[in-house]
Amino acid sequence: MADTSNKTPKPGAAKNKGVKKSAKKAAPRKPKASVEKQPSAGSDTKSAAAEAGNTATETSKPPQALRHWRIETDDDNIAWLHFDHAGGSTNVLSGQVLEALDEVLAELEQLAPRGMILVSDKRNGFVAGADIKEFTTLSNIDEATVLVRRGQSVFDRLAALPFPTVAVVHGFALGGGMELALACRHRVVEDDPATQLGLPEVKLGVHPGFGGTVRLPRLVGAPAAMDMMLSGRSVRARPAARTGLADHCVPRRHLKEAARELVLKAPPAPRAHGWPAWLNHRLARPIFARYLERQLAKKAPRGHYPAPWAILNLWKDHFDDPQRQMTREAESFARQVLGSTAQNLVRVFFLQDRLKGLGKIPRGEPRPRFEHVHVIGGGVMGGDIAAWCALKGMRVSVQDTQPQALARVLQRAHGLFRKQLHDPRAVQAAMDRLMPDATGDGLAGADVVIEAIFEDLAAKQELFRAIEPRVRSDALLASNTSSIPIEQLAQALKEPSRLVGLHFFNPVAKMQLVEIVAGTQSGERERLHAAAFGRGIGRLPLPVNSRPGFLVNRVLMPYLMEAAILAGEGVNLSSIDKAATDFGMPMGPIQLADTVGLDICLHVGEILAAELGGEVPAALRTKVDAGDLGLKSGKGFYAYRGRDPVRGSDKAAAPKDLADRLLLRLLNESVACLRESVVADPDLLDAGIVFGTGFAPFRGGPMNHIRQLGVATVRDKLERMAASHGERFAPDPGWSSLKL
Ligand code: NAI
Numbered sequence: 127m128a129d130t131s132n133k134t135p136k137p138g139a140a141k142n143k144g145v146k147k148s149a150k151k152a153a154p155r156k157p158k159a160s161v162e163k164q165p166s167a168g169s170d171t172k173s174a175a176a177e178a179g180n181t182a183t184e185t186s187k188p189p190q191a192l193r194h195w196r197i198e199t200d201d202d203n204i205a206w207l208h209f210d211h212a213g214g215s216t217n218v219l220s221g222q223v224l225e226a227l228d229e230v231l232a233e234l235e236q237l238a239p240r241g242m243i244l245v246s247d248k249r250n251g252f253v254a255g256a257d258i259k260e261f262t263t264l265s266n267i268d269e270a271t272v273l274v275r276r277g278q279s280v281f282d283r284l285a286a287l288p289f290p291t292v293a294v295v296h297g298f299a300l301g302g303g304m305e306l307a308l309a310c311r312h313r314v315v316e317d318d319p320a321t322q323l324g325l326p327e328v329k330l331g332v333h334p335g336f337g338g339t340v341r342l343p344r345l346v347g348a349p350a351a352m353d354m355m356l357s358g359r360s361v362r363a364r365p366a367a368r369t370g371l372a373d374h375c376v377p378r379r380h381l382k383e384a385a386r387e388l389v390l391k392a393p394p395a396p397r398a399h400g401w402p403a404w405l406n407h408r409l410a411r412p413i414f415a416r417y418l419e420r421q422l423a424k425k426a427p428r429g430h431y432p433a434p435w436a437i438l439n440l441w442k443d444h445f446d447d448p449q450r451q452m453t454r455e456a457e458s459f460a461r462q463v464l465g466s467t468a469q470n471l472v473r474v475f476f477l478q479d480r481l482k483g484l485g486k487i488p489r490g491e492p493r494p495r496f497e498h499v500h501v502i503g504g505g506v507m508g509g510d511i512a513a514w515c516a517l518k519g520m521r522v523s524v525q526d527t528q529p530q531a532l533a534r535v536l537q538r539a540h541g542l543f544r545k546q547l548h549d550p551r552a553v554q555a556a557m558d559r560l561m562p563d564a565t566g567d568g569l570a571g572a573d574v575v576i577e578a579i580f581e582d583l584a585a586k587q588e589l590f591r592a593i594e595p596r597v598r599s600d601a602l603l604a605s606n607t608s609s610i611p612i613e614q615l616a617q618a619l620k621e622p623s624r625l626v627g628l629h630f631f632n633p634v635a636k637m638q639l640v641e642i643v644a645g646t647q648s649g650e651r652e653r654l655h656a657a658a659f660g661r662g663i664g665r666l667p668l669p670v671n672s673r674p675g676f677l678v679n680r681v682l683m684p685y686l687m688e689a690a691i692l693a694g695e696g697v698n699l700s701s702i703d704k705a706a707t708d709f710g711m712p713m714g715p716i717q718l719a720d721t722v723g724l725d726i727c728l729h730v731g732e733i734l735a736a737e738l739g740g741e742v743p744a745a746l747r748t749k750v751d752a753g754d755l756g757l758k759s760g761k762g763f764y765a766y767r768g769r770d771p772v773r774g775s776d777k778a779a780a781p782k783d784l785a786d787r788l789l790l791r792l793l794n795e796s797v798a799c800l801r802e803s804v805v806a807d808p809d810l811l812d813a814g815i816v817f818g819t820g821f822a823p824f825r826g827g828p829m830n831h832i833r834q835l836g837v838a839t840v841r842d843k844l845e846r847m848a849a850s851h852g853e854r855f856a857p858d859p860g861w862s863s864l865k866l
Contacts, residue, residue: 194223195230197237204389205239210247217248219302219336220257221273228280234287241290241389243382244310251297251320253306258330261463261472270460274335277302278456281309281336290392292385296378298322300360305336308345311395314384315363315372323371324360328426330475331468331824333437335459340451343441346370347402348411352418352441356426356434370396406445415442430710430824433462466834470826477813477827481639481668485661487654494602494655496662497521500563500572502589504531507606508578510634513539516560517546517635518663523561523568532562542635569596574659576628578606581729586610587618594619602655604628608679609733612645612672623649626656629676630665631818632722639817640665645672668814673804674737677811678818679730680799681828684791684854687731687743689715692787693763694745700773701780702788709785710822716763717771720756724749724763740854787851790844792821794858796828801860808866833866 193212199205207230211217234242246252256277264270284291284306293299293307296316304323307313315321325334325342333339334355343351350369354361367375373396374384398406405414415438422428428435436458444451462468487493497520501512504526512524512535526532539560543553561568569575575597579585586605597603603624605615616622627643640660644653653669660667670676675683692702693716703714719727728750731742749755749762756762757769764771781787796811805811812827825831832840847855 194226197230197233199237199239202386202390203240204386205234205237205242207234207242207244208247209244209253215248216250217246217253217303218255218257219253219277219306221260221276223257224277224280228283231280231283231287239289241292241392242287243292243294243385243389244306245294245382246296248297251303251322252293252295252299253303254298255301255303255326256335258472258475261330261332261468264463267460267464270463271456274456274459274463277336278452281305282452284309285311285337285341290389292373292388294381294385295323295372296321296381298324298360300324301327301334302336305334305338305341308338308341309336312373312385312388312393313366313371314374314376314381314388315366316378316381317363317375318378319362321363321366322360323363323366324358325355326358326360328356328431328433328437329358329471331431331433331465331471332459332462333433333440333455335455335463337452337455339437339440339455340448342371343398343406343445344448345396345398347398347400348405348414348441349402352414352438355437356418356422369402370398406441408446411442411445430822431467432465433467436462467824470824470830473826473830474813474816474823477809477816478666480809481666481813481817482661484669485657485667487658491654494573494658496573496659498523498568498572499574499576500525500566500568500597501576501578502526502566502593503577503579503606504528504535504562505578505580507630507632507634508576509535509538510542510632511576511578511606511630512560513542514634515663516556517543519559520663521559521561523563523572525563525566525568527564529564532564536560536562546635566593566596569593570598572597572601574602574604576604576606581607581609583610583614586615590615590618590625594621602626602652602659604656606630609675609730611674612643613647616645616647622647624652626652627672627676628656628660629670629678631678637818638666639678639814640667641670641676641678641814641818642667643670643672643676648672666813666817668805668810668818670814671802671804673799673802675730675734677799677804677814680734680804681792681795681811681815682819683727683731683734684740684795685788686715686719686727687740687746688788688791688854689719690727690743690746690763692781692784694743697780697784698774698778699763700775701778701784703773705780705785706788709789710825712820715788719746720762720764720766720771722756723758724754724756783847786843786847790840790847790855793828793832793840794844794855797832797860797864798858800829800864801858829866832864837861837864837866 194210196208197205209217211223264273290312291310292312292314293310294314295307297320299307300322304325325338327333339355342355346369363375366372373388376384404410418438422434426434440451440454440458444454499515499520499522501508501522501524504524508524512522516522516539524532524535540557543556547553547556577586577589579589586607604626605612606628607615608629612625612627616625619625625645626648627641629641629643631637631639642653642656642660657667657669674680689702693699699716703716706714724746728742728746731746735742753759754761757766760766799805800808800811805814808829812829815821816823816827821827841857841861844855844857
């Protein structure tokens with residue numbers, strides 16, 4: 127997106143015109159003074175950085191403030207404050223940036239302009255948020271409280287400026303970035319799909335700490351504020367204007383003029399009104415809070431995710447006293463940020479970043495083109511992979527021997543596009559990109575060919591043999607196999623190094639992970655390209671070696687098998703699921719097995735048992751033999767009403783070690799995968815299991831969980847379980863060399 131804020135303001139804008147009217151005229155006036163050219167020594171700043179400015183070392187560097195912030199004053203005496211983070215392509219609010227802002231605010235107090243307009247000089251947006259790396263450096267609650275109080279005091283200083291202040295938002299204004307905008311008197315947002323305003327802190331296990339919990343409910347009222355803060359969801363430009371979060375939502379060309387008009391007219395600061403404001407009232411808060419607590423309990427159990435509960439309490443208990451709410455916000459933030467939920471969620475955030483990085487082509491390497499994808503097999507997986515690629519802007523041909531399968535692909539794709547794209551023209555454009563191709567004509571022009579036919583070695587080999595002469599020599603060849611070693615498939619090719627696995631998960635549109643499976647024969651270039659392709663369609667690529675079940679199914683299966691054993695022992699199904707959801711899994715293993723399909727579980731379980739030893743539970747086989755395949759057949763372990771399982775009570779007596787039995791098998795298999803180098807290191811294992819299975823993210827992944835419990839503790843427990851429940855719990859040899 128082009129920068130909306132860094133063009134030099136043009137002269138000639140008429141004063142005191144309405145937003146629309148004057149917007150037709152020129153952009154803001156030419157700056158007449160820039161702080162860069164003024165000595166900043168005269169600024170009255172209290173910051174440590176400014177004090178340091180008097181020392182000899184600082185004189186050789188630009189003053190702190192000028193590294194990130196720049197003031198230009200135009201002919202109307204409006205100060206334009208430009209934020210341009212010196213350290214990168216995105217504006218983030220590090221401690222240093224906040225110190226610098228404090229200096230600049232002191233400068234503004236001195237300048238006493240008619241108003242101040244805050245703009246971002248970055249192309250990609252306003253401000254992305256706080257510098258999350260700093261969350262990991264905090265060692266105690268005092269340090270965390272000081273940091274956040276410091277930020278609050280800078281934003282309070284901004285909020286207290288005695289002239290109108292306007293934040294001009296294009297792109298994202300998230301977390302601390304949105305709190306910065308909230309500390310301004312007014313906000314003008316660009317009417318563009320890329321504009322996003324939000325307080326996503328709960329996703330990292332914390333809550334807003336720079337006054338967001340105080341300012342947002344006052345500005346937009348309790349319902350919208352709580353919805354944003356408790357869910358972490360961001361809002362787009364138009365809804366932001368509807369709720370009062372933004373004063374104006376205008377096209378890019380009118381942004382600056384709209385901001386100028388707010389300064390020149392100086393209307394009162396907007397506040398919530400009507401019933402959203404009324405719900406902030408002392409008498410209404412407890413009632414609305416109880417309603418919100420009931421909603422929250424379903425999605426974010428207090429014990430696992432304390433931050434949203436803290437947001438609710440800050441508002442409910444302290445709304446009538448903003449000063450106290452601010453102090454409590456800082457104290458609560460400091461507690462949250464040092465808690466294990468936040469530390470682990472921040473860890474998962476960085477793991478996600480690492481996976482994204484693995485999809486980048488190293489500098490200097492030629493960049494592959496992924497414009498045309500050809501998918502062979504239009505079943506559950508192939509159809510959804512094809513639709514997803516078309517959604518992401520690629521041309522896709524999809525081939526199947528069954529015409530009905532192709533018709534179903536188009537039908538399902540249409541549903542996906544409608545859900546994701548909203549705009550009928552965009553839906554039509556996506557449909558136009560998706561071409562049914564019964565004869566495989568698309569093969570010759572494809573940049574990527576993905577095989578997703580039945581899980582049958584001979585059929586897949588025959589297919590690869592047939593298509594190899596028809597595909598371009600530089601096209602990427604991939605299989606979505608979930609269990610067949612890539613080396614065996616590659617035996618059918620004249621050039622076996624071409625083949626890699628691209629293992630998507632079901633449902634494709636929801637599951638973020640894609641395993642990039644390298645056989646021993648796979649070429650380095652192909653691995654890189656497969657990862658780049660995965661990233662190119664918005665997925666997180668995880669490089670894995672071609673071992674049975676790769677990583678995710680391998681680790682998940684013992685956990686599902688143990689659940690089936692427990693079911694076979696007559697343990698109440700709901701209790702089994704509850705043990706897992708209480709641990710933090712998004713869905714219990716019995717329901718998960720039913721959702722995946724018991725036939726698929728049996729098939730993968732049998733392959734893993736054949737390769738790695740062990741047995742498939744009789745209870746699973748019996749179900750499949752009876753035709754009870756799970757959700758898809760209306761009955762599996764559970765009976766189904768629509769998509770919902772008919773559950774009994776979860777109160778029946780359950781074995782005391784129920785949760786351990788499920789979890790320890792998963793942890794033991796994780797250690798086995800590391801020993802066999804299925805993935806390169808413990809962090810990648812955690813990333814794979816969190817993003818591939820939904821493993822309780824606030825625990826940071828299986829290896830992190832082992833680290834927190836203690837390697838020896840978990841290993842001892844496994845030994846005890848092996849003695850009481852059998853060899854399947856015997857600690858993997860990998861435990862003896864495990865270093866975390
Ligand atoms: P599916 O049975 O739903 O679809 C397979 C499709 O391939 C059918 O439409 C069939 O007509 C077509 N087909 C068979 N031979 C063909 C050929 N020679 N040329 C063109 N089309 C042909 O199978 P599903 O579930 O989509 O699985 C496909 C692959 O994805 C398998 O390798 C499976 O292991 C893997 N996979 C499946 C997952 C799942 O949850 N279903 C998850 C991850 C991977």
